[in-house]
Amino acid sequence: MIRVREIDMERDLVAVEELEKRVEVGSLIVDELGDPMFRIRHAPDHIMLVAEYGESKDIVGVVRACVKMVTRGRPPTSSKPAYVKVAYILGLRVSPSHRRRGIATALVEYVETWSSCRGAAYAYMSTTAENTPLPPSSAELLPLDFPSLLSHHLTLGSFLVVSSSSSSFALLSVFDSTRAIRLRIAKTPSLLLRTSMAILRALDACMPWARIPSVRDVFKPFGIYILFGLCMSGPDGPSLLLSLCRFAHNLAVRNPACAFVVADVGSRDPARTAVPHWRCFSSDQDVLCVKRLRGNTNIDDDDDNDDDDDDWIASPPPSDKMIFVDPREL
Numbered sequence: 001m002i003r004v005r006e007i008d009m010e011r012d013l014v015a016v017e018e019l020e021k022r023v024e025v026g027s028l029i030v031d032e033l034g035d036p037m038f039r040i041r042h043a044p045d046h047i048m049l050v051a052e053y054g055e056s057k058d059i060v061g062v063v064r065a066c067v068k069m070v071t072r073g074r075p076p077t078s079s080k081p082a083y084v085k086v087a088y089i090l091g092l093r094v095s096p097s098h099r100r101r102g103i104a105t106a107l108v109e110y111v112e113t114w115s116s117c118r119g120a121a122y123a124y125m126s127t128t129a130e131n132t133p134l135p136p137s138s139a140e141l142l143p144l145d146f147p148s149l150l151s152h153h154l155t156l157g158s159f160l161v162v163s164s165s166s167s168s169f170a171l172l173s174v175f176d177s178t179r180a181i182r183l184r185i186a187k188t189p190s191l192l193l194r195t196s197m198a199i200l201r202a203l204d205a206c207m208p209w210a211r212i213p214s215v216r217d218v219f220k221p222f223g224i225y226i227l228f229g230l231c232m233s234g235p236d237g238p239s240l241l242l243s244l245c246r247f248a249h250n251l252a253v254r255n256p257a258c259a260f261v262v263a264d265v266g267s268r269d270p271a272r273t274a275v276p277h278w279r280c281f282s283s284d285q286d287v288l289c290v291k292r293l294r295g296n297t298n299i300d301d302d303d304d305n306d307d308d309d310d311d312w313i314a315s316p317p318p319s320d321k322m323i324f325v326d327p328r329e330l
Helices: 009-022 103-117 146-150 191-206 237-253 270-274
Strands: 002-006 028-031 045-053 058-071 083-094 122-128 155-162 169-176 182-185 223-233 258-263 286-292
Touching (some): 083 103, 146 155, 155 237, 223 237, 223 270, 237 258
Parallel strands (some): 223 258
Antiparallel strands (some): 058 083, 122 286, 155 169
């Protein structure tokens, strides 16, 4: 028997943390520093669910979700942007010993019902390319509370660089997640590997001009800086964006808790070629999946924008080939 209910933080926190430690989510283990709802708390409507199984009522599944208003571009017949409520599903976990029993389905169906009751017209989640999406698989999302994100206490700032010789510019913002979550490599490294990396770090510190590739100690809990809102324009745009990425790197170097600076960009985003990265630490397997919820259509507070027959996910992919990833939910 499967029972889905809202989390009781006082009673369930330890069990949820133990569950997430047992679940394999790639090569990283996430430590949420005692606040499993951090990634959804920014939204007025948010929920965290747990799934209990059997008479013992063991917690075998968990999921988070939030509902927010986003803009999805500008209709061709209107000068105003179109808005729609969407639900974001994240942190879906099921105990390895209880999979293939409909637990994840029960959690997601509960979230869909909860989201529909709050006016959400669509639900979306991020997964890997192993889950083949149904076409069309592209959508454009931009949170309506973008000013709140820019003024968030973990946003270090937005930085703009403009070329003096042309109309080129580049822009990005930096989000400090070191105070919200910590990551850790799941597998225990060999003594040889740890020693080798320590030697490289020491050499890099002594001879920075040699540009020896090294990373901070990632075999103990570490944090990251997240770059978001990356954009560029003009012939000098790539070089300007590269300089901003280096500036963000220098910010991260000052924080001993930060081991990596990460950016999430679309596979066809022009900014992708300008962002410096190591291939061994990069992934191109993420897929954004969008589903239309039953009983809901495009909901807009503006009476002039009557678009009941509009199917957002049947629209063509965005022409600018860019995606926006909210760092609060990453």
